[in-house]
Amino acid sequence: MNIIGSWWFPFFLAAMIFILGGCSKAKDQSIEPYSVIPPDKAVAHYDEAIIVDVRTAEEYKESHLKNAINIPVDEIETRFEEEVTKDKNQKIFLYCKSGVRAINAMEKLKSMGYIKIYSLGGIKDWEASKHTDYIER
Secondary structure (H helix, E strand, C coil): CCCCCCCCHHHHHHHHHHHHHHHHCCCCCCCCCCCECCHHHHCCCHHHCEEEECCCHHHHHHCEECCCEECCHHHHHHHHHHHCCCCCCCCEEEEECCCHHHHHHHHHHHHCCCCCEEEEEEHHHHHCCCCHHHEEC
16 A cells, blocks of 8 residues: 555645644744843743842832842942953843833943843833742842
């Protein structure tokens, strides 16, 4: 019996391509420097990065992401290298309340020569995500 000439072979072939194609596509967790990454993607890289909260000290005290260091955006240029890292290749995640200050801080760090910097947007994004366990109060 010729399997390839069978009437069911095209259906079998299509099913195999569908099944194998779905199995081979792992969820892409790569991130591009100088980009905004959502909580679902950030958690895959969370332990590799230094987390920096660029809000005010008062906002930080109310709630912050776990392991976050608080350096307000207006103090990035004067405090970052001494208090966080001088390593320009270190992966750094920045966040604020809504994402605007994080973008401003990212631009400042980029001008200081940092390469692997990312915005996590705002803590509001984390509060609305399934990753609220990353928030400390």
